[in-house]
Amino acid sequence: MKWSQTLIPTLREAPADAEIASHKLLLRAGLIRKLAGGVYTFLPLGLRALHKVEQIVREEMDRAGALEMLMPALQPPEIWQQSGRYETAGNVLFKLKDNGNREWVLSPTAEEVITTTAASEINSYRQLPKTFYQISVKFRDEIRPRFGLMRAREFIMKDAYSFDVSDEAAQVCYLKMYDAYARIFARCGLKAFPVEADTGVIGGKFSHEFMVPAETGENEVVYCEACSYAANIEKATSGIPKTAAREIGAALEKFATPGVFTIEALSKEPFSVAANRQIKTLVYIADSKPVIVLIRGDDQLNEAKIAGIIGTTILRAATAEEIFAAMGAHPGSLGAVASTLESQQKDPIRRFAESLRDAPKIYADERLRGANGMTTGANEDGFHFHNVSIERDIQVTQWFDLRTVTAGEPCVKCGKPLKIRRAIEVGHVFKLGTKYSEKLGSTFLAEDGQRRPCIMGCYGIGVTRTLQAVIEQSNDTNGIIWPVSVAPYTVCITPLNVAPEGAVMKLAEKIYADLAAQGVDVILDDRDDRPGVKFKxxxxxxxxxxxxxxxxxxxxxxxxxxxxxxxMIPVKPDEVVERVVQLIKDSTPAGK
RNA sequence: CGGAGCGUAGCUCAGCCUGGUAGAGCACUUGGUUUGGGACCAAGACGUCGCAGGUUCAAAUCCUGUCGCUCCGACCA
Incomplete structure (x- = not known):
């Protein structure tokens, strides 16, 4: 390609709305342009890089035995209602109406479509196992798109779905995809590593995310340098000890705490109750019902964990008004001690609470199990309790690991201190089980004559995000540093004098033709510009x-x-093509 | 959804407080000079000052509304 023939609109300055290095460079290097928030056009150069990533993904999916297909982005809402995700994923689903007022959704992933297809086309164990994939445009109604392609409303994703006869067979598929992912990211020149992950909206039993370490990443990863443990912070647990039990079993003691509404205030004079001897009482609204969550005063709740336990994505902190309606006290004085909780909730003016048939469920963090001598709100404004024994005084519905791990806690596997770092999620593999196959009727007749639902898995790679992650991980003050595997062009020939009959341009043209003949992606900067401009x-x-x-x-x-x-390496003109080909070979990871 | 900020040339921004002829740098066009790290001179083109309404003799500027964009928050009671 001749530079003058294509369109590479480079910018000396980045548009003001670009925050992180990779976003600025995508714009400055003339790879993409924004059409609207979270919606981008790929310019010729950006598209070339994107195609290279797509091709790597395609080759590795094919190698793993997956079958490429293409499913509609425009989908009828009925299948989403059938799977239940019309509600649970409703906040990210783009919904629209056609001129006849019929509703449609724009697909963020395609579990419903592929399962519907499998339901009608796969009927026998003889047709299994099968893995299908597609590389296509996806939509998410992001509340707040940002960082260019990182969190966009419209983006390109590779999604794959596996269908198997048994858990064992599904496990084989899962591992195959896991290996394919490692190869894909390695070929893209990315240092990506797998971590245990929360399953989120997609649902399912078990999953890993592939993470690219980056300060600007939107995820936090907990990992152990001593052993292999690594997990998304939403999933991570640690070997931190439970709250030490105290000897005494003293009775509850109510005391006045006027104007004290925070853990911190209660830990100071005159109360001096250490945060680790306090019980924090939180109220959430899950599917429009209040739930009470108890956690130790010095711990942080992990919302993803509680959402996963309740099995909803429609979870949010209750407002002060909702809290008062449900509890009968205001934030800062809340407590779940049985007697007070009950009396407050039975107060006739608590109409909201009365409208609920069931008392709110109480979920408590494992770290509080067996704790006594604790302090918590009396569920009456301005009062707290001393000497709370959680098992004696609070009717906990269920115990779970609910806290957020912090750096330095002992690794759950080996006990060494855990570390935390930020990362970009580029891939995600899930074991889905039969969640979708049961709801959408994807069953097969087994060898024994029994009809059973397919065991499914799903596997996503954010292709456009991966492209940006490459840039985020590989750049310097002068610009992008592409790995050969995804560079829009591998070689740029820069003649400093473009007079057509001059020796410089003639040689440039010859090297250009020779490299192209060798199958090298090469661009010739034939612009009549000053050297500085072309180098920059x-x-x-x-x-x-x-x-x-x-x-x-x-x-x-x-x-x-x-x-x-x-x-810079000085090279004789007649050796340059050979040297370049060798350089490219050396920089391509083995196994391609 | 809450809070804040910003919408002026393709890009970065000034002008707004204190109302009175639309600005700069980069990019673009033409001519000339230059030619190994984002050149220089001259001439030129490019704007419904986001949109709508209001106040005023007069609005980029003040007021109201609206749309868009950006940031912070929407765990830590």
Whole structure:
């Protein structure tokens, strides 16, 4: 490609709405342009890079035996109602109406469609196992799109779905995909690592996310350097000890705490109750019903955990008004001690609470199990209790691990201190089980004559996000540093004098033709611009290899081979093609 | 959904407080000079000052509404 023939609108300055390095570089290097919030056009150069990522994904999916297909992005809402996700994923579903007022949804993933297809086309164990995938545009109604392609309303995702006859067979599929993912990210030049993950909206039993470490990532990962443990913070647990029991079994003691509404205030004079001897009482609204969550005063609730336990995504903190209606006291004085909770809730003015048939469920963190001598709100404004024994005084519905792990806690596997770092989620693999196959009727007749639901798995890769993650992980002050595997062009030839009959341009044209003949993706910067402009642009765009040709070096019988991330190598003109081909070979990971 | 900020040339922004002829740099066009790290000179083109309404003799500027964008928050009672 000749530079003058394509469109590479580089910018000296980044648009003001770009925050992170990769987003700025995508815009400055002329790869994408924003059409609206979270909606982007891929310009020619950006599309080339995107296609390279897609091709790597395609090759590895094919290698793993998955079958490519293409499903509609525009989908009828009925199948979403059937799976139950019309409600549970409702906050991210784009919904629209056609001119006949019929409703449609724009697909964020395609479990419903593929399961519907499998239901009608797969009927026998003889047809299994099967894994299908597609690379297509997806939609999410993001509350707050940001960081360019990282969190967009419209994006490209590879989604794959496996159908198996048994858990054992599904496990084989899962591992195959897991391996394929490791290969894909390695080929993209990404340092991605798998972590245990929460299953979120998709649902299912078991999952891993593939994470790219980055300060600007929107996820936090808990990991152990001593052993293999790594988990999304939404899922992570630690070996932190339970609250130490105290010897005494003293009776409840109510005391006045006027103006004290925080854990911190209660930990100071004159009360001096350490945060780790307090019980924090939180109220959430899950599917429009209040639930009470208890956690130790010095711990943080992990909302993803409680949402997972209740099995809803429609979970939010209750407002002060809702809390008073449900509890009969205001935040800061709440408590779940049985007697007070009951008396407050029975108060006739608590209409909201009365409208609920059942008392709110009380979920407590495991770390509080067996705790006594604790302090918590009396569920009466301005009062707290001392000497609370949680098992004696509070009717806990169920115990769970609900707290958020913090750095330095002992690893749940090996006991060494855990670390936490930020990361970008680029891939996600799930074991789905029969959640969708049961609801949408994807069953098969087994060898024994029994009809059973398929065991499913699903596997996603954010293709556009992966592209941006590559840039986020590989750039410097001058611009992008593309790995060869996803660079829009591998080689940029930069003649410093573009006079058509000059020796410089003639040599440039020859090297260009020779490289192209070798199958190298090469671009020739034939613009009649000053050298500085051309050098800056080639570094901003980040081509892995630049071949500089100018009168000065040519007089010495040399051209300049400049790897984007390395030092300049003088090379004889008739050796340059060979050297370039070798460089490309050296920088391509084995196994391709 | 709550709070804050911003919408002026393709991009970065000034002008707004204190109402009175629409600005700069970069980019773009033409001519000339220059030519190994984002050149220089000259001439030029590019704006319903987000949109709608109001106040006023007069609105980019003040007021109201609206749309869009950005940031913070929407666990830590």
């Amino acid at each position: 642009d080639s570094e901003l765009v980040g081509f892995p290899i630049r071949i500089g040709i100018g009168e000065k070096s040519l007089a010495k019988g040399e051209v300049e081979l400049k790897p984007r991330a390395g030092a």
